Amino acid sequence: MTDSKRTIKISIPSDLDWLGVIDKTVEGITEVMDFDEFDRDSVSICVIEAATNAIQHGHETSPDKPVDLEFIMEPEILTVTVLDHGKGFSPPDLEGEIGPAPDLTRTRGRGIFLMRSMMDEISFDFDEGTLIRLVKRKSPSESEEEASA
Amino acid sequence: MKISRNDRDGIAILKLEGKIMGGPDADLFQTQVKDLLAEGQNKVLLDLxxxxxxxxxxxxxxxxxxxxIENSGGSMKLLGVNKRIxxxxxxxxxxTVFEAFDDEADAMASF
Structure with missing residues (x-):
């Protein structure tokens, strides 16, 4: 990939059936950026989680409101923002250690834990909707392999 | 998600296809589990x-x-879990909750 910053924007309808499009988009972008398979899967899992939140909680499954995604590609860093146009929700506490995995018998409430565990940074902004910002940095081995290629 | 069923050696093998992501998938799977238990079938192998x-x-x-399924005294095990899952x-x-197998014969023998 070149040194310049590139941005790709997509919008999907607020419908879980469209999550597959996000998966394919992330797959393509992380491949171009030379992330390894583990990190590619981590990013896909987390962007799908963020979009699931937007669809199920942000829009309460109203397909008339789009979910807007922006992928900002820099040589060593991928930043993904996922924006819904709903009424927002109570911001989770993102300070301090991630803590143990949620109770194993719980059937809900693992999305933010997954995103915090698998991404390098996660933050929320609330304005007209909720914006989730996810950051993944390439690991040193991925960067070295690319430099020697 | 699609579910197809194939019973063998007293075990219900449910083959799931696609993505498991909530919405109608939850109703589909819960209905399938209820139907199995209503038949007295509580040994379930989920082929993922x-x-x-x-x-x-x-x-x-x-x-x-x-x-x-566990509460009914049965067991649900997994087969063919991919790397991402x-x-x-x-x-x-x-x-630590789901018992998962790569090989179908091993999975069947574990019940």
Whole structure:
């Protein structure tokens, strides 16, 4: 990939059936950026989680409101923002250690834990909707392999 | 998600295909589990070989099915978990809840 910053924007309808499009988009972008398979899967899992939140909680499954995604590609860093146009929700506490995995018998409430565990940074902004910002940095081995290629 | 069923040696093998991600998937799976238990079938092998991914809502569907079957005195085990789903199980520690197999014969013999 070149040194310049590139941005790709997509919008999907607020419908879980469209999550597959996000998966394919992330797959393509992380491949171009030379992330390894583990990190590619981590990013896909987390962007799908963020979009699931937007669809199920942000829009309460109203397909008339789009979910807007922006992928900002820099040589060593991928930043993904996922924006819904709903009424927002109570911001989770993102300070301090991630803590143990949620109770194993719980059937809900693992999305933010997954995103915090698998991404390098996660933050929320609330304005007209909720914006989730996810950051993944390439690991040193991925960067070295690319430099020697 | 699609579900097809094939019973063998007293075990219900449910083959799931597609993505497990909530919405109608939850009703589909819960109905299937209820039907099995109503028949007295509580040994269930979930074949996830054709499942591309699971989100956290999908995890809830699997946990719910697992709990329902275990509470009936039966067991639900997994077959063909791909790397991505395994990664989610490891992070959430659900690998300690779900017994998973790569080989169908080993899975069948474990019941």
């Amino acid at each position: 070989g054709k499942v591309s991914w699971v989100n956290s809502t999908g995890l809830g569907i699997l946990i719910s099915g697992h709990k329902t 395994d990664q989610i199980f490891m992070v959430t520690r659900l690998n």
